[in-house]
Amino acid sequence: MAREGADPVVFMEAQFDDAAPIPEPSMLLSGRAVDAFLDHRRSGPRRAAERLRVEESQFLGGLGRARGLYGLGDDAAARSVLLDPGVELSPLFRAGLADEAGAWDLAGRFHDAALAQLAAGFYAYPAGWGDFVPAGLLGEAIELMAAMCGEGGDPR
């Protein structure tokens, strides 16, 4: 499996991920499962980019509602959308946009959840979201992943 380029540890984690069925022992060694996992990893950045697009449209929809329905100004509307748990935005998106807008208090509020999200999809987000991932958060995620992979390990 390692020879094929799939990290056994990450592969195991993926097998126990929320939506995946609990693996049979034979599945762990199955070439098809490894291929599927590698494909899943390879398509990660694309899927992350698609997700960013969907979240952007969710944000813009919420922004329009906040401005139109509540009569809020641009900044207040943007803040209210980022804080609104009913708008389906991920913590990383909220933190990223807040960071970009210089709303440090908001960015801080989503920091921990955003870091967890970034670490969980580390192979996907930096490539799929590009500069939208705050540099500081990316640095922290790299440190976190390096620590998890052991000294000298490649977090990616």
Next chain:
Amino acid sequence: MNDFRRGEILTPDEPRMRPEMVAQLVVYLLAEPRVAQAASGLLAPMHFAVEPHFRILWERLQALIAAYGAGKVPYDAIMTSVAERIAEDPVPLASPLQAMLLATPDMVGAEMFPGDPSSLVARPGVIHHAYREYDPADAGPEFGIDVLRRFLSERAVVDEAVRAVSRAGDRLPGDFRAAIRRVSDADARVQSIGMPTSYGFDSFPEEMEPIATFPTGVSYFDHFLDGGHAGGELYVLLGPQKAGKTFEAVELCVGAAEHFHATAAPGEAPRTAVLVTFELSFRELRYRVLARGADVMQTRLAKEINPRKGSDYSSRGALLPYEEEMYRRRGLLDFASLPGERERIARFNETAGRLVRVIDASGKDGNRNVGYGGVDEIAGLLRQLEAEGRPPGLLVVDYINKAVRRQLGAQGKDDDRFVRPAILRFITEAIDKVAAPFDIPVWLLQQYSAEGQEAKPTKKLRATNAAEARTVGENANAVFCMGTRDEETKVLRIGCDLCRRTDKAGQSRLIRLDYEWSRFRDVTSQFDVDDAEGVFIPKDAAKAAAAVDPTKFAPPAPAQGSPDPYKHPAAGKPKAGTDHAF
């Protein structure tokens, strides 16, 4: 009192083709392979009913094209074949007509059949003209295609329609509708003449453009559809009874209306989201629309606000506890300046609300005038909206089965054996008569068969579980399947069973209806699927927070607010309610 005869054309669109023009068409059929190819399959010998000589020529030419190929039939072969065919004909072809086919230049000025003055040849026949005198530089095949199109419009469409009406006499025969459909199909085919029949990859696709989509306003549909729905596409949404299909319909319409409002170009009429409801009446739907669009709790609208009983909308400066909680969660604390229900509804009415149009085909509330005409009626109503300055931008039909049953009932055919073909026809017509011509996305809602209705909540239902017609997905661009609801958690699964534009087929999300706000929330990150038991199990909060992966598309868990803050202390003076416009 009309005194015209049945079958008579009173004001023809254009004069009938002159004989010379028909002769010119025949020259093109002989000389231009493209014209002959375009005519094959459409141009029948019977279309030359008043030109028997050309009927013979076209019969023979078709046979020879099959043997030699279009444009390769030798001159001698066609001359011989036509002459033989004329000789075989039990009804002799008039001499002048024979001359119009077979005369050669050396016969000009002489009698083709000596002793028969009517066979005096004034000019060479069409075969000679096509083979010896035709010059494509004079007028190329494009002109020939135009002539053919016009000829067939006259003979295969107009004449055929006249025949159908004439046959009808004073009573409409049983096959009248079929005849009209045949004429309509023939018209569509005639209008397509000249369009390429095959396409290749021999040039760089400069003009290829990505499909323009716009957000649905529903995160999981945007995810399944890679950004949103697109004009000209048709989507089928299947769901069991009481799963919340109509809530989805409302979400799609309000989401689209918000988008149309936000992106309307100055000076242009913004597009309208149209919901055709065959189940709920406008009166029943409006609560859902206002809950989704104006953030007013549905319970308040449906049960509490009743001006006659003394409860009224909240307003700025006098917010209700649920509104304060709603604003607080969004970080908005200046309650005195924030709009109450009255201001929000008024604002919605002025903006996105006016871009939602409900066509009430439920037959309730005394309105029994709409909903019997199937897709044709819907297309007509959309055209009417367009004429009123409300160009449609989205159509949602809730739901197909009722629409079809209503239409069949009006035709006296409300019988199960007619339903399946009628459903499939409804879908194809929705594409041909609405999605494509209006260039708008069309969503059709439909229920499941009994088997699908009773499936376990965790079962991934498919398009083949649809009621009445298992092939509803055949012509759809995408099919989405809502599962049955887990009564314990109120969670249900929504999956993308088929999508021709994206790679999301097979993916699903877990959603839960937030009834008060008339919308579904994606709760995938909060629940595990227990396939063995057929239920959804809440995850612990810590795992839910960590289970964020781009491929899983999991939004953060919404704050779990207690329902208590939303309880309304009904108070206020009676005032007028909202009218039928949002």
